[in-house]
Amino acid sequence: MKLLSHLLTRFVRDGRLTVIDHRGARHAFGSGEGGPDVTIRFTDAAVEREIFLNPELRAAEAYMDGRLVFEAGSGVFDLLRLFSVNRAGLGSHPVQQVLRRSWKALRGVHQANPLGRAAKNASSHYDHPASFYRLWLDARMAYSCAYFEHPEQSLEDAQLAKFRHVAAKLKLVPGMRVAEIGSGWGGLAIYLAQVCGARVTAINVSPEQLAASRERAEAAGAADRIIFVEQDYRELEGRFDRVVSVGMMEHVGVAHFDDYFTAVGRLLEPGGFALVHAIGRMSPPGSTAPFIRKYVFPGGYVPALSEVFASTERTRLWVADCEILRLHYYWTIKAWRERFEAARAEVVAQMGERFARMWEFYLAAVELGFLDGSNMVFQLLVAHTRDAVPVRRDYVLDEERRLRAAEEGAGA
Known part of the structure; x- marks a missing residue:
């Protein structure tokens, strides 16, 4: 425990x-105030060295493999909240600083x-059975930040x-042609067709999601207005009145941002405009955490706004509006986590304990x-x-009121 104790003494303050x-000896770190009280047990000596060298990855793997065990009512959320409120202390440790510099140097490879x-990376996350996601997503299977x-x-x-907020910003009229880049389980495409009367071409690289999307569109009576296509964003052809991309830019990778915005611009009809909704960071450019990179979103990266705007500058696109949603995804994921916990036994039955x-x-x-x-x-x-988008934001509120009334008539 000597090396790990050296790290934890500097890391855990609150x-x-x-x-x-693994011998049964107890080691305590932190003041006991300003954060959770967590007790964990290691089942072998090797896990102590592994966590010292790469805590963000190895702690997760040790828990997944049953080598890190929670005691005294503690759990994953408590441990990660402890990490979250002490994150500055971890980053200041010399070993961790070297590790972070290496991650940043290699981010071109990682992303x-x-x-x-790109399709293979996306498949590793999105091609789990739709029945798994139904256990904890909302009824429309929206797997991106909600708008509370x-x-x-x-x-x-x-x-x-x-969906209403996105559609309002797009200012659609019936018959408009919309390209959706990264269509998920089809919820937004169905809304745009059903409520707004748009004709939607929705692309995705996940066969599992596309199959479920086609079934959902058929059930909603919107299949005649939506084409779901298995295709990369760089391959889509044609011109559209609007382009929308929700939760897709995070999968592009910083080296491909110009490809992404070039594709968005190429798809727009003269006078058209696009909406891009994505996770970002308020901090300077960085890298993807190793656990997320290895197990959750390989190839993914959450950009700094400086990286996003640098790309729109290079691709000569006007940014007509930028809205920052600060707590909305915290509330969204909190709801997902609570639903997941309530359905955990069913998750284990479908996917196994390690996956859960x-x-x-x-x-x-x-x-x-998103909280800390x-x-x-x-x-x-x-x-x-510069004038493709209305020059005042008032139109968004007006459109939301109109769409709210239209939803009931459309059976949304």
Whole structure:
């Protein structure tokens, strides 16, 4: 425990972490105030060295493999909250500074998403059975940040409000042609067709999601207005009145941002505009955490806004509007985590215990990234010309009121 104790003494200041080593000896770290009180036990000596060298990855793997065991009522969320409130102390340790510099130096390799590999990376996360995601997502299967009109709003209503907010910004009229880049389980495409009367071409690289999307569109009576296509964003052809991309830019990789915005611009008709909704960071450019990179979103990266705007500058797109959603994804993921916990036995039955533990770690880590960390969500409106988007934001509220009334008639 000598090396790990050296790290934890510098790292844990708020709250308390008690570690029971493989011999049964107890080691306590932290003041006991200002954070959770967590007790963990290691089943072997090797895990202590592994966690010292790469705590963000190895602690997760040790829990997934049953080598890190929680005691005294502690759990994954408590441990990660302890990490979250002490994150500055971890980053200041010399070993961790070297590790972070290496991650940043290698991010071009980690985020490489050429044609073919991009689909493989996405498949590793999104091609789990739809029945698994149904256990904890809302009824529309929206797997991106909801738009909470108040913190106590239900997840279902907040996801519907997100669709409404996106559609309002797009200012659609019936018959408009819309390209959706990264269509998930089809919820937004169905809304745009059903409520707004748009004709949607929705692309995705996940066969599992596309199959479920086609079934859902058929059930909603919107299949005649939506084409779901298995295709990379760089391969889509044609011109569209609007382009929308929700939760997709995080999978592009910083080396491909110009490809992404070039594709968005190429798809727009003269006078058209696009909406890009993605996770970002308020901090400077960085790298993807090793656990997320290895197990959750290979090839993924949450950009700094400086990286996003640098790309729109290079691709000569007007950023007509930028809205920052600061707490909305925290509320969203909190609801997902609570639903996941309620359905955990069913998750284990479908996917196995190790997978369930991995997903627990993922949901808790990301939730806390939006509560204590630097993560947020941004929505951009981009266009070729400065006047494609209405010059005042009032139109968004007017459109939301109109769409709210239209939803009941459309059976949304």
